[in-house]
Amino acid sequence: MNTRASVQPRAGHLFAPNSASRVRRNGAYWLQAWLPKLVLAPSVAAALFFVYGFMLWTFVLSLTNSRMLPSYEFVGFAQYARLLSNDRWLVASTNLVIFGALFIAICLAIGIVLAILLDQRIRHEGAIRTIYLYPMALSFIVTGVAWKWILNPGLGIQQVVRDWGWESFTFDWLVNPDMAVYTLVIAGVWQASGFVMALFLAGLRAVDDSIIKAAQLDGASLPRIYWRVVLPCLRPVLFSAVMILAHIAIKSFDLVVALTGGGPGYASDLPATFMYDFSFSRSQIGMGAASAMMMLAGVLAIIVPYLYSELRSRDRG
Amino acid sequence: MSALEIRNVRKDFGRTRVLREVSLSIDSGEFLILVGPSGCGKSTLMNAIAGLEPVTDGSILIGNEEVTWRTPAERDIAMVFQSYALYPSMTVRQNIAFGLEMRKVPKAEREATVERVAKLLQITPLLDRKPSQLSGGQRQRVAMGRAIARQPTVYLFDEPLSNLDAKLRVEMRTEIKKLHQTLGTTIVYVTHDQIEAMTLADRIAVMREGRLLQLGTPDEVYNDPVDMFVASFMGSPSMNFIPAQLVRDEHGISLAIGAASDPYRLPFPAARTTPDLDAWVGRRVVLGLRPEHISERTPWGEEDANTHPLTTEVTVAEPTGADILLRVRLGEDEVNARVSPKQNVTPGDRLPLQVDMARAVLFDPERETRIA
Amino acid sequence: MSALEIRNVRKDFGRTRVLREVSLSIDSGEFLILVGPSGCGKSTLMNAIAGLEPVTDGSILIGNEEVTWRTPAERDIAMVFQSYALYPSMTVRQNIAFGLEMRKVPKAEREATVERVAKLLQITPLLDRKPSQLSGGQRQRVAMGRAIARQPTVYLFDEPLSNLDAKLRVEMRTEIKKLHQTLGTTIVYVTHDQIEAMTLADRIAVMREGRLLQLGTPDEVYNDPVDMFVASFMGSPSMNFIPAQLVRDEHGISLAIGAASDPYRLPFPAARTTPDLDAWVGRRVVLGLRPEHISERTPWGEEDANTHPLTTEVTVAEPTGADILLRVRLGEDEVNARVSPKQNVTPGDRLPLQVDMARAVLFDPERETRIA
């Protein structure tokens, strides 16, 4: 043993750190080092192929003039040019901004308020929580018809309120091209705000009780305690919530199909429905792929900073 | 004037009674320390004083005004929590100013106060950091700063130093003491640490299972414990409890320890014998002797009437640097003793020691109460 | 035979070098305690020994066999974690037996071992509880039981007592000491607690910023620190560092403290002067004196050549029960002193004290290393 130690040159580690010892690693050590990677490998391979591979494939398609089925006749960025000059795409993108912003903002607002209210030692909290949460369990394929009725001026809220005697009551967003996108917000908020509530409720429950006590002693009123002290603690939750909501907003498809069908006209179209329509109903897979790439670019713009900060904060923490 | 008065306070959590008829009164400017084993209700009492928990019964007065049913904000109290409870999203400056802001203190005044407090606690360079960027000791000072900024009638400290490491703890202890001396405020302070309790307190309140057992100066509590619990709770290593028989002999009243055939006798200080003690003569008692009262022989020991020689076998010797802790035989038991590090001791040695009976105490072995 | 040997171990986390060429060797049956400030690399060293973190360079030998690149399972080591790390889903029995099960010990033998260990640690009645149903001290014992059951070559304890309260800590400390004596095992133990370090260790290793500063018996480390860091780290309150000038006078070499015009002089023990010390005459040094070496006058003090009288003003007096901690003026500084509780001291008094120079140490004020 001593001979080996003395034979090893002192400066050895400059070139090959403890190369001599490395030789001595046995099978068990090797397995221990590689098992985690092996376990992750199938998932990584699947992601590489099924996510990144397909993304690449879609990108390639967006450079072709594929129509009904993929073809590989390259046309450069012509599909993007067509896309950007397409009125409907502009409407769809604008709608996504409106829908996304409102959907996220309102879900957060309602979710936070409900979480705070539910945190006040409410009787039957469990039951109420389940009621708020259940919309997340249903897809719009299931609830779409009900929603269409509820928002339909002739059948739904407007009619019910008029039947109650308020004759001039109008709630016709569903059929109003300028307002239709807001009905998407309503239904979307209905579906996701309960989930946001659950996230925040969980967050509230995790906040150190003594911070709230300290704020009480400092003389803050309950609303101020929440606003100034508790909510700022929930920034990580807020971040997760925004991310989940953003991804729901970007992926919103069933919602549009079930509720407005993109109408009136295409006033309530979103990129997801646009992409689907062009790829599959209109046999313009090339352009559909281009719109998909634009969507992905949008997702990247949101998710990359998130991942970056996530990775950074982990480095720090 | 009593700054804080607690009258017959009871507190139940559902079925469990956590505080049982606690009454105490704290003078203005006094430093009161609450000690007691974990779960005895110290934090509950603090919370009740602060108004963070409604009491089940009894009343609380602050500055001679009844506040039992006031909200925490309406009581003039500041509290430092064991976990510091700094607002994580605010800077140190904002943390300190928050209480003032809530009380609508004008901005300029707020800033001046923050500066003053920061200077006092030497955290001026940290004012713009977030709590997560502070070390434990710094956080602790910020928590204190937040309390100090407000200048309330009463401060409550709930184990404020328990998260610090030994060295920092000593430093912070000194700072708190200074602070109390400078500000002259009323403080109620919970701690598990003996040294902290002894060095900081004007008075110490010892609690057990929701009851106040003893309230007195550190000296009283340490040297004059009301029962075996208090006696064992204060001091580390804790007081030796030695079974003995109370006998009357030529010196007056003595304690016979060990084998009945050949007991070791320790005379009880004549000055401290009371008439009540006579009733115990011939019965078994428990002799309470602190480790520092069994120590190496000193020249003056011979002169002192209360000091008695004892030569006995050492079973364990633990040098701690500043002292050597010993376990030595006494009668049929082993007891803790404490000698100077100058001594050269190894287990198995027979060592000449002396027992100082001046501060020895006697307990009823059944009821565990103090006899003398 | 050395049970554990660490040779030139380096460990980097990315760019940060956490361990720098640490080498040490532990004899079979030895109790080694690692101390050092938070973040100095103690846990990292433990993890390296256990094989939980690969080292960057160097090698580790257990029982004279190189294990640097073996998995933790293949090293014959058991570890007790600060957080206990009991398996929450298993009963105490299963927790203790798990390591044996993994090593394919037959069932009957496993059960016998669990019973034996439980008996040793007095946790037999708890065997069928889950960890969540145990108190802190009980958990600690189970964690220990889990380690003991395996009878490995080396035990590692990473701050096993730091989560316990003061009283429990003292009890557990004694148990660990007994255990070590009964089982005669090799132990590496990390602690922040001075008393723990001093009382348990056969040898103490003091670390700082990934380096091993001193390795020695508790006595050596306490009385013969290699530098100011080690000196200040051990002992509470910590050693007084007093700026002084080394002068030669009629007694030999002395330390002049305070105003140059009227210095207070303390002769350095003649027996301990070395030729090297001469080089320092006339230069500024730091005198290290522990608080217990500044104490009340004793009759023998007058006889001792190394003991010098000092009458000075007390600024702070903190009775801790067993002692009184003082801050007293010495020259232009204040120093900590420690006197018996028999003394009656109030701040402002001028008190006759004595300074025991027998264990005084001298440091280079710039490099902070020991001179004598």
Added chain:
Amino acid sequence: MDNVIRVQTPGALLARGGIYAALIFMAVVYLAPLLVMLLTSVKTLEDIRAGNLLSLPREITFQPWLHAWSEACTGIRCEGIGGYVWNSVQIVVPAVVISTAIGALNGYALTKWRFKGQEWVFGMLLFGCFIPFQVILLPMAQTLGWLGLGSTTTGLVLVHVVYGIAFTTLFFRNYYVNVPDELIAAAKLDGAGFFRIFLRILLPVSTPIIVVTVIWQFTQVWNDFLFGVAYSSHETQPVTVALNNVVNSTTGVREYNVDMAAAMIAALPTLLVYVLAGKYFVRGLTAGSVKG
């Protein structure tokens, strides 16, 4: 927020009343669509034509439910959607079990066995959450074709597993990050290997997050329509496709009560899961998966 001294002033009582009123109002709002569906599903067709949405049925009939379960036509098969529920179960159960298991293992490997580039692996997997499913419809079809899994239940399970891994891994990783590393270290020293540590130490403490993941995955897979319709065949269509065929036939007379009953039947399993396991959901989130 507990343990506040609540002064029983009229104002405080009013505030408390307000909180309850707000909560109940919101509960009604959340329930409205379900209520509309439920009411409609027990009305007769005449009733539906005559009244408005919220009017109570004049007579309650369970005929629509029976019809939807066992008689409604989906294409030329008039066997109701009952049979398709079984198809869905055959897809959902393996998909949920496998994706949860993989997610758990991934989360474990990512948090408890440190290696270089781990965060990047995680980030890379996480991105899979965000890919719009329409994008991968055709490439996936081609791949399934290559694999010979076109129009099979196995193929559908594969698709759901592949695109479920991102979320399940995210959930488990965020949960396992908070499980103390010492636990794993202790088990390593006790001689347990990679899988044993997972099975014996980690899995028993994972119940809350398993519940969250299973609920999430169950909902996602059960409600999926796009993959279900694109990669299934005659025999393997999940219930959502059957429901779509019942509800979305654009020619002929629409039997709204049957549509609604069918929708309710298709939604029942997920609703049940939420109602039964809902409380663990919040608990599981508290236990970890919230941490940003």
Added chain:
Amino acid sequence: NNVEVLHWWTSGGEARAVGVLKDLMEERGHQWRDFAVAGGGGESAMTVLRSRAVAGNPPVAAQIKGPDIQEWGSLGFLGEINTVAKEVGWQALLPEVIIEAMQHDGDYVAVPVNVHRVNWFWANPEVLAAAGVDDMPTTWEAFFEAAEAIKEAGYIPLAHGGQPWQDATVFESMLLGIGGVDFYRQAMVELDQEALASDTMIEVLKNFKRLRDYMDPNAPGREWNAATQMVVNGQAAFQIMGDWAKGELTAAGLTAGEDFLCMGVPGTDHTFTYNVDSLAMFKVSGARAREAQLDLARLSMEPAFQEAFNLAKGSIPARMDLDMSRFDSCAVKSMADFKASADAGTLVPSMAHGMAVSSDAQGAIFDVVTNYFNSRRMTAEEAAERLARAVRAAG
């Protein structure tokens, strides 16, 4: 020998009709595997078809129509069924336009199963009577007059569902009525730029927009059958919709010619906008599958199936030699008009139903039409210009 058929004939009547074909097939010993995907006028079904085709696993036959047949054909997916066609003599049974549509590169690749007339104009006579409208309007001028009267009387003149395809259905019918057959061919079939931007187009668009005044405001998003219900229960007077609307009308217990009236859309009574449903045959491997496929092709043209299917669908059979006695008066009229138009050369393919142009051009037209129709700001001139531009871009 399984025969998997992808279609979106899912509603009750249709499904029963498909059931007839299934029974016929099973009599021949083939296993019918029904693959029905409802929704969105076959959009979902087409998506599925594509995914199946890409996966190399297409069904034996799928419901495909119009130019899509040609696209699938040129992608090489379709198999020929010439033997059956020759054997049965389709050449004689089928009208010219349909034969053209069913062939790719001169081979038969699809079987027609019906002919829908798209430019139908349905009316509720009670409402007309109540509003004092005596005659069915045969010109758009007359229509607007009548509509005004009906509106006065408190009824909705035109029932409509505001979905792009419904908007387009009305639009193309109006275009045919106002612009005539030649203009329709130029604009909607040949996609002639000049025609698309012409003054005629502007006029059509203006009139089209006028219709809004005679529809109820809740139309957007409404299903076509809900609109039909409005005619049934006397809320509305007219509806412009293909003959599948008849299914809804008869299901409500109404009798053609008495309880409801049918007529060509104003100005188009002697023209015929057709929409032919067909089953396209995919290439199959294996003799038995091939045999089954040929049987399917043969049986789809059997009178039994054609009659049953079209009775259920409201359309007329694709083969011209069937006895129409079991059909109602509207269907009989439809058949007569079809033959007459075929002879007169006024038979036109429906753009709105994918018979006239490729789906991308169709989509482009839909976008502009529906957007114009729903927009409050866009002028007819602008719309015409955009129409031309969009069609060019879709090229």
